[in-house]
Amino acid sequence: MDTPLHPPVSDPDLRLLDRYWRAANYLSVGQIYLLDNPLLRQPLEAGHIKSRLLGHWGTTPGLNFIYAHLNRIIRQRDTNLLYICGPGHGGPGMVANTWLEGSYSEIYPDISQDAEGMRKLFRQFSFPGGIPSHAAPETPGSIHEGGELGYSLVHAFGAAFDNPNLIVPCVIGDGEAETGPLAASWHGTKFLNPVRDGAVLPILHLNGYKIANPTILGRTDDGDLEQLFNGYGYEPLFVVGDDPQLMHRQMADVLDKAFDRIQQIQQAARRGEAQKRVPRWPMIILRSPKGWTGPKTVDGKKVEGFWRAHQVPVAECRENEAHREILQQWMAGYHPDELFDDAGRLMPELQALAPTGDKRMGSTPYANGGRLRNLLEVPDIRQYAVEVNRPGETLAQSTAVLASYLSEIFTRNPENFRLFGPDETASNRLGKVFDVTNRSWMEAILPWDEQLAQDGRVMEILSEHQCQGWLEGYLLTGRHGLFNCYEAFIHIIDSMFNQHAKWLKVSRKLPWRKPISSLNYLLSSHVWRQDHNGYSHQDPGFMDHVANKKADIARIYLPPDANTLLWVGDHCLRTWDRINVIVAGKQPEPQWLTMDEAIRHCEKGMGIWHWAGNETAEDPSDVVMACAGDVPTLETLAAVDLLRQYLPDLRVRVVNVVDLLAMQTKEQHPHGLDEQEWETIFTADKPVIFAFHGYPALIHRLTWQRNNHRNIHVHGFNEEGTTTTPFDMTVLNELDRYHLAQNAILCVPGLQEEAGGVLDALQEKLAAHHAWVREYGEDIPEVHNWKWPSHEDKGGAPD
Known part of the structure; x- marks a missing residue:
């Protein structure tokens, strides 16, 4: 005894x-x-x-x-x-x-x-x-x-x-x-x-x-x-x-x-x-x-x-x-x-x-915890930049690129940073972190086990509740962290998110409570790439839930490629007293922006990609093709390519949104644009075909006070899903390039009459896709092999 x-x-x-x-x-x-x-x-x-x-x-x-x-x-x-x-x-x-x-x-x-x-x-x-x-x-x-x-x-x-x-x-x-x-x-x-x-x-x-x-x-x-x-x-x-x-x-x-x-x-x-x-x-x-x-x-x-x-x-x-x-x-x-x-x-x-x-x-x-909080030591994101010589030429897995950055975060912060997730770190392509740390595990470790150690700093347990709660306790006592999760199943902690958001809202008004590090989510394995999991794994609705919170608490980011994800991840880890939601894909995908371009674009939150459009100062756009999210960006650019091939005289502007809640007015959200800034990007009266990662209603909700709201036509997830190919998922929800191009033709006044043949051609492509994918179980070569062509650059880097 x-x-x-x-x-x-x-x-x-x-x-x-x-x-x-x-x-x-x-x-x-x-x-x-x-x-x-x-x-x-x-x-x-x-x-x-x-x-x-x-x-x-x-x-x-x-x-x-x-x-x-x-x-x-x-x-x-x-x-x-x-x-x-x-x-x-x-x-x-x-x-x-x-x-x-x-x-x-x-x-x-x-x-x-x-x-x-x-x-x-x-x-x-x-x-x-x-x-x-x-x-x-x-x-x-x-x-x-x-x-x-x-x-x-x-x-x-x-x-x-x-x-x-x-x-x-x-x-x-x-x-x-x-x-x-x-x-x-x-x-x-x-x-x-x-x-x-x-x-x-x-x-x-x-x-x-x-x-x-x-x-x-x-x-x-x-x-x-x-x-x-x-x-x-x-x-x-x-x-x-x-x-x-x-x-x-x-x-x-x-x-x-x-x-x-x-x-x-x-x-x-x-x-x-x-x-x-x-x-x-x-x-x-x-x-x-x-x-x-x-x-x-x-x-x-x-x-x-x-x-x-x-x-x-x-x-x-x-x-x-x-x-x-x-x-x-x-x-x-x-x-x-x-x-x-x-x-x-x-x-x-x-x-x-x-x-x-x-x-x-x-x-x-x-x-x-703010009394104990030390700043996170972060590396220069330029060290991890993906080289982009021309838009869309390079393929990369965005979350895998971020993993290299996170590995250095672990190295520089051995006692105050942890990564949390429900057995999905490797699945979400963050496995590079295991080069510098392991999964925390105090039970027996067998000879054939991999990446388990008592001093591991990756916290994995198959319970989103535990991951969320561990991270909250870790942040509230002065440390830093990131929660990575499959997008569809982050809903499991909806109510915990609510409670933490309310805690932050009240705490910010108490001068004696010092700021704590932000609660950061990285949502991957997202709705548009659930090739084998199917409908049960297809749900982008967490963004709608987050958007309910007070504007100064919540942020939602949709980086379209690896370099923008590096900027967003680095930015979110530096912030305090907020909840940041990052939605990013893990599959190989085209890379659009150099690091310098990505930095400028993310700092503004949204902007015109001049290199993708064909408008000029003398001949402004007839239609705005807007996008938010990696797959919507890909499909929007492919739709623009189709429009430029079929209708070369149609003037198209391409807009990409990274900071989703900046779509609101300045009165609604600290990152919001005033109406003049908004119209400089989205125009005051032109149709806007908006390809969105999530449920279309959220874009309408964010923009209902805009003068041009009546002209915004949103394509997103319409609760149509199954086990199918990546492109077929977009077709089922009419987020694909063919539907986007069709909608642009239908919404530009007077264009439908002169472009009826184009509408028919696009419909034939949809029919060909339908037959092909059900015959061969893969996307048609035209889609699978598509790359952004070398159109003449009309405006240089995106602003």
Whole structure:
């Protein structure tokens, strides 16, 4: 049996700790109920009670219990803890504890540590103009709001990666433990390296009930729980009961054992002692009543230890005198005179129980990652440029080119950059990164395994939820990263994306929260190249979802070739407090722009490709052929080639868009163009045939305020798909060169009458394609072998 590293806590110290816990509970109840009379210096009256009682009591006393005990661990061991509150709706507990330790008043001086500050603390909670009821960005010490359940433990592991001096206690509610993402999160230990990473201490808080039902794990026998978590690879330690005196002793002893075990694992690993298997990390299972220390019954109905304690146990305190009396007795039962002095300040002996400075969990820089963030060291993208002597002549795999750049990022940033993805790094042609690092893997490595190592920095697990959550935790604690994923399946994390976007929106308005690195997505294996996977893998709709967010948060980039992808990737990795979505193909495709041209084009976000059109200043365009995305760009240029062959007198302008949201007005988006700039590119009155990577409606939505919107005709994904050839996919959705050329003829006034033969010829080509692809299973040679011809250059480089 291991020898304890610290002596057991004395009974007097536990009695002090109990008073501290009571203070946190008192403040938590006050936040839910009171407008005034914070110290109960007079009997409660209706006017002291909020008219709308909002908040969650049931989980809060357990959260306060854990927080108080973790304060002792910090003081005793001088360690850095990041407290992740899975039941984020227990926000009153987080606010109460940060106020008690002083970190809250340092950030919000108006909420002082006295009676007046307490009154304001109570009044602001879940109140118009105040603070949310969850552990929101406004809450010191929080990186996890917990409004949507399932992500606490994955955030904890993300925070622990590459933070060797950090331990992350993560409280998981038993309702949250029923979610799919949380169930997968237990496997985080298989990726946690005790040499270079910190540790995660899961605390499964079982109080038995959700909103109105029992919980699965809450009703599970302790023996079965022990087997379950042993199977996951943990050493479960139990704290069970409802008697505060006994529970304090249990919790103190169990925490000491857990932190001793963490220290032993880390020290052994850092001494270089070989591990035969993944360490069996400790976890705590805390069983305590829901609504612990609150009213046992209200109106003859059970409350404590039942689902009725979940939110507001006594619901009519303003209008019902009997309910108000229950509240009075409940709060008085914490004996506030033993907790706060006459001025409303926490008693000195209780103040001494809190850590100081940045050791306080409300002040730790790990919960305000911008304080720790260092700039990413990046190479010059010109080193990786694809040589382009003439447009379309060179073929390259754009994501493979980006992989060379990312390899150097890994080399230059060995401790603060990771690549995340659900087993798709190689599939998305990013395999070059394995020249400099491996996949992280703490389980057994067999002789024939490849690219697995305990110190690997590529994080792969077949769960988009885990990849997203790991990356969020990593970014929120001050580091940098990239998430690569198949385009169709990034939808799995739609809701997680929502939560992070909301967190960023609020954080940007809080001057004390320092900027964190942007969350960057690289979406490949996209809708237009699912040759063998078929319809199930064909969905570009994540862009529509992203476009819903506040303009200053979201960015969407559609680079048409490798050099533009290099610029976009480099740009996104340098940004902060944003979400960047990059959609790029992995298949060999024509390269259009030199690096200098790509830089100029991307810096503007969109522009005219003069070399592809045939308009002149004296003879301006009759039609604008616009495109956004690699395949739409290819098909647009092929359509322009057809038009120039069939109708040489037709004046065509080619426009390419990289920064999709810049299509909006300047009032709608920071990158948007004013109307004059817009018309300089898209014209004021000419038809625009727009080939788009995604759903056509998004382009109409982005441009509906433009004067020329009525003339924009969008071709994109129309939810037509199957297992077929790349070109046939575009034909099914009328994004192909023949349909684009036909639409241009139909939309230019008066052209249809004189070009009827051309329309027929294009239709014949579509029929020939249809027959050929179904006979031979490959695209017709005219398409397969097409290259941009050497038309006379009318305007030089794109602007």
